[in-house]
Amino acid sequence: MAGARQAAGEARRIVVKVGSSSLTTAAGGLDADRVDALVDVLAKTRSGGEREIVLVSSGAIAAGLAPLGLRRRPRDLARQQAAASVGQGLLVARYTASFARYGVRVGQVLLTSDDMSRRAHHRNASRTLDKLLAMGAFPIVNENDTVATDEIRFGDNDRLAALVAHLVRADLLVLLSDVDGVYDGDPSRPGTSRIAEVRGPEDLAHVEIGSAGKAGVGTGGMVTKVEAARIAAAAGIQVVLTSAVHAAEALGGGDTGTYFHPTGRRSADRLLWLQHASTPQGSLTLDDGAVRAVVEGRKSLLPAGIAGVEGDFSAGDPVELRDREGHAVARGLVNFDAKEIPLLVGRSTRELARELGPGYEREVVHRDDLVVLHP
Numbered sequence: 001m002a003g004a005r006q007a008a009g010e011a012r013r014i015v016v017k018v019g020s021s022s023l024t025t026a027a028g029g030l031d032a033d034r035v036d037a038l039v040d041v042l043a044k045t046r047s048g049g050e051r052e053i054v055l056v057s058s059g060a061i062a063a064g065l066a067p068l069g070l071r072r073r074p075r076d077l078a079r080q081q082a083a084a085s086v087g088q089g090l091l092v093a094r095y096t097a098s099f100a101r102y103g104v105r106v107g108q109v110l111l112t113s114d115d116m117s118r119r120a121h122h123r124n125a126s127r128t129l130d131k132l133l134a135m136g137a138f139p140i141v142n143e144n145d146t147v148a149t150d151e152i153r154f155g156d157n158d159r160l161a162a163l164v165a166h167l168v169r170a171d172l173l174v175l176l177s178d179v180d181g182v183y184d185g186d187p188s189r190p191g192t193s194r195i196a197e198v199r200g201p202e203d204l205a206h207v208e209i210g211s212a213g214k215a216g217v218g219t220g221g222m223v224t225k226v227e228a229a230r231i232a233a234a235a236g237i238q239v240v241l242t243s244a245v246h247a248a249e250a251l252g253g254g255d256t257g258t259y260f261h262p263t264g265r266r267s268a269d270r271l272l273w274l275q276h277a278s279t280p281q282g283s284l285t286l287d288d289g290a291v292r293a294v295v296e297g298r299k300s301l302l303p304a305g306i307a308g309v310e311g312d313f314s315a316g317d318p319v320e321l322r323d324r325e326g327h328a329v330a331r332g333l334v335n336f337d338a339k340e341i342p343l344l345v346g347r348s349t350r351e352l353a354r355e356l357g358p359g360y361e362r363e364v365v366h367r368d369d370l371v372v373l374h375p
Helices: 002-009 032-045 060-068 077-100 119-134 158-167 222-234 244-251 269-276 288-295 338-344 349-356
Strands: 013-018 052-057 106-111 138-143 172-177 238-243 258-260 282-286 306-311 318-322 328-333 370-372
Touching: 002 238, 002 244, 002 258, 013 032, 013 158, 013 244, 032 052, 032 077, 032 244, 052 077, 052 119, 052 158, 060 077, 077 106, 077 138, 106 119, 119 138, 119 158, 119 269, 138 158, 158 172, 158 222, 158 269, 172 222, 172 244, 222 238, 222 258, 238 244, 269 328, 269 370, 282 288, 288 328, 288 370, 306 338, 338 349
Parallel strands: 013 052, 013 172, 052 138, 106 138, 172 238, 282 318
Antiparallel strands: 238 258, 282 306, 318 328, 328 370
16 A cells, blocks of 8 residues: 555646535635645645646636625526636636746636547647646646536536546546545444545445535535546546545645555547547447447447437537447447438448448448447
8 A cells, every 4th residue: 555655646747636615615706725725735746847737626616606696506507607607717817826926827728528529629638738737837627617518517527637637648636625535434424434545346335425515516426536536547547535635645645535546557548538528419229230340349330230320419429329228338429410320221331332422431430439338
């Protein structure tokens, strides 16, 4: 365990995620002292120049509540987006002023999760973050809540942080909230204890994981944090989950919070986003041969293997690939509009090219834009 914690303390590139409840008052509005305390830790951690940090910060919606006269986080999307619009500026202004005490410039990066599945957007985001780090700026990432739709309920940025850690090839992901780790029961009850490390899913099989915190300004509970930790760990990244007050210890390799050991290797960046961040706009039902070709053979989906189509999607949208029983076996970016698919069902690409033109002699979902979903 000491060796693992030491590795966390020596990580060169780090993604830190902080939740709304760690930055705001329960009534809504930013808590300047809390922001300054976090910035003190982050600025000092990177001061030697050997460590690079990307911050994924929640808090835009929470910061916009008080200025708009809202007493609590609204449930309807339009008011959430309005609060995010007001709050995002306040949040970044607060960080800019706080980091200025250390002579550090801040760069804002707003991401929408679905866009990150697409090649060009993914590549551009990666380049932007790399360049900001190379130029000595401090990147602050948030989901673009003002234009997001379903993505606004993305898990309080926890999953986004795991995917950003993969995007920037981080060595360590630190998830900060108002809870100092994963417990084997309700932390408020006597007799429960903190789980110091997790080597795999079996270590949490007996644990009942709680939901959102008491403050009511965030959306993500421990469930989303553990899920984010699993995504990052499966992508070869070590994770520490702890409270914001223990941020310095977590970054320094101290025995705080819950440490998740890496369980897998890095995979193609964009496919991780496709699997965990995209919202399918429809589905394609595959015949048995196509299921085998896609799942076992890792091949592209051809028109001949399609048995049915559901949904109203456009070329480039993410869709679910299902077997005849309706089980999702894969997800991919489709090359045709939904209304075109019925013309293609069960037919060979050669036949389609001859009848409809050369534009139809291609895959419905290319294997490079496809990820198999493991049960």
